[in-house]
Amino acid sequence: MTMSQQCALVAKEANGILGCIKKSVASRSREVILPLYSALVRPHLEYCVQFWAPQFKKDRQLLERVQQKATKMIKGLEHLSYDERLRDLGLFSLEKKRLRGDLINAYKYLKGGCQEDGAGLFSVVPSDRTRGNGHKLEYKFPPKREEELLYCESGRAPEQAAQRGVESSSLETFKTCLDKFLCNLL
DSSP states (O other): OOHHHHHHHHHHHHHHHHHHHHHHOOOOOHHHHHHHIIIIIHHHHHTTHHHHOOOSHHHHHHHHHHHHHHHHTSTTOTTSOHHHHHHHHTOOOHHHHHHHHHHHHHHHHHHTOOOSTTGGGEEEOOGGGOSTTSOOEEEOOOTTTTTTTTTSGGGTSHHHHHHSSTTOSSHHHHHHHHHHHHHHOO
């Protein structure tokens, strides 16, 4: 199965669940729709996304349209743009949500808090070889697996994490700083 096929399958499943919510729930209030979306639909859009992350813009847009439909279902927000609806609901776009997860994992790698398989794919470069904050990850891809891991979450964002608050004293502080940064990111 290609990544595009995976994205289409996920979007179809999520749209089906969203359709069931729309047909079976009379209320369109934020208090009803948002928890149903968060519990029943969004997990389909995010499950294992680090491994099948959409590579193409058309795939990312396909997944994002599901969330756009869900936010448009909420009474009083129909007339707002998608970005305004997300801001009003306190949500991130799916793209920002993936980036957030990537950066949190990169932070864990840098701070040594990641014990998962694959954590040995990176090492912290000695500070005399970097500019800026002294935290930089060096990739240690085995030659045969590099292609397999090209689109894996750890291959997308570690260098951005080094530039965005790795000096934080804890993971929770890092997440707070990251959320503030992502809220202002266009």
